[in-house]
Amino acid sequence: MQTCLITEQVVQNGWQAVTSLLPHQVEAVTKLLPSRVGGLFYVFDHRTHEDTVPMDRFWYVVGIESMSLGSRAFFSVAQLIDERTMVIVDESTYIKGHWAKRTRRVTQMSEKARYRLVLTGTPITQGVVDLYAQMRFLSPKILGYHSFYSFARNHLEYSTRNKGQIVRTLNRKWIIERIRPYVYQVNKAECLTLPDKMYIDRYCHLSDEQEEAYEAAKQDFVDDLLRYDDDRDMSNGVAIFRLFSRLQAIACGIKDGELIGSQRLNLLTAVASAVRDTHVVVWAKYRKNVQQIVERLQTEGFNAVGYDGRVPERQRQGLLDGWRRSGGFLVATQALGSHGLDLTAASTVIFYARGFKYSENIQAEDRCHRIGQCRTVTYISLWADCGIEDRIWKALCKKEGALERLREEIDKVKKSGKDKLREYIMAL
Incomplete structure (x- = not known):
């Protein structure tokens, strides 16, 4: 999640890589070198301001999150960029949202740069809509649109019932042909030889407290359906997302932001006791669970540390x-x-x-399954025996986003009326 700046002087001085490029890297450079756009270092952080930035460096690295936190880092970076600069955005899906402050800032400050490049393993996570902002960063000439609304009018069809929900993409082949000259794409299997992945699923029941909270959450949603007439669509995307998020939080032992009794933590302890690896990564969705897991593992005699948003940026690397x-x-x-x-x-x-998003799950998996890994990587997923987690598991098995799949199911059900929708919700 970094933005890199390279001054033209680096290229003029004959800068070369210190390690040999892999075959797919050579192909990528060969394709993109003739173009000024395409898809380390002084580090910028929350303490950076314009007076503290040395102006004589060839390379600068900027945490992309800092572009949305405040103005100091933004103005510090902007002063370094001119027409001779090359701006590289790694993990460019972080600028896929055209409305996001960091997207606007990164795009705005990079307009002066003659050379631009984006890098990511997941360019599309929710559909071709994700491509607009990434291509706009490179150049508005690629797609030919100077605003998202022009792009949307020509390529996106929205739901008439659920505000903001995209139901169809138009002229997809045209988009692909427009971006083809500027994109080099290769999958992991084509460019790397990595060890195998092994998947294991472990299950637990909901506790009595979780069962009660889970059923109450579904009933609350159904009661809301009854309170409003047909002019008020309580089954829109926002309401559904809140329900699904609430149900999964309960399945993870969290109700209304507070921890409740859960068998999941006991299951984790049992799994951890059977692991013989010296280093283990545990991915949690909620920060409440991170603290809870660390405390339980430490109580059981394991060495455990938490890594979430509460860790100050300056302490994370250490x-x-x-x-x-x-x-x-x-x-x-x-x-x-x-x-x-x-x-x-x-x-x-x-x-x-x-998580709900297939792309985020794969990104998490690939933190351990990448260059440098020489052992088979074992992924152990913990599941609660309930409808929402069953739906998530099925969607991920089909390499789909769980939320999108659930919304599609609901769109089909609600055409039959509120009674059928109530039945569907209560059966989750």
Whole structure:
């Protein structure tokens, strides 16, 4: 999740890589070199301001999250960019949202740069809509649209019932042909020889407290359906997302932001006791669970550290280095750690909970399954025996996003009326 700046002087001075390029890297460079756009270093952080940035460096690295936190880092970076600069955005899906502040800022400050490049393993996570902002960053000439609304009018069909929900993409082949000259694409299997992946699923029942909260959450949603007439669509995307998120949180032992009794933590302890790896990564969806898991593992005598948004940015690298040296369990949220990190010290990964998005799950898996990994990586997923987790499991098995799949199911059911929708919700 970095933005890199390269000055033209680097190229003029004959800069070369210090390691040999892999075959797919040579192909990518060969294809994109003739173009000024395509798809390390002074580090910028929350303390950076314009007066503290040295102006004589060839390389600069900027945490892309800092572009949305405040103005100091933004203006500090903007002053470094001119027409001779090359701007590289790694993990460019972080600028896929055209409305996001960091997208606007990164795009705005890079307009002066003559050379631009984006890198990502998951360019599309929700459909071709994700391509607009990434291509706009490179150049508005690629797609030929200067605003998202022009792009949407020509290529996106929205639901008439659910505000903001895209139901169809138009002229997809045209988009592909427009971006083809500027894109080099290769999958992992084509460019790397990596060890196998092994998947294991483990299950537990909901506790009585979870069962009660789970049924109450579904009943609350159904009661809301009855309160409003047909002009008020309570089954829209936002309401459905809130329900699904609430149900999964309960399945993870969290009700209204507070921890409740859960068998999932006991299941984790049993799984951890059977692991023989010196380094283990545990992915959790909720920060509440991170703290809970670390405390339980430490109580059981394991070395465990938490890695989530509560860890100050300046301390994160030291925490990771300590885990790599000492081993133990690194308990992290996918929101913070699933992009960019090298966690190949571990060959055992435990998913305390899987997320709704297929792309985020794959990104989390690939933190350990990448260059530098020489052992088979074992992924152990913990599941609660309930409808929402069953739907997530089925969607991920089909390499689909769980939320999109659930919305499609609901769209079909609600055509038969509120009674059928109530039945569907209560059966989750």
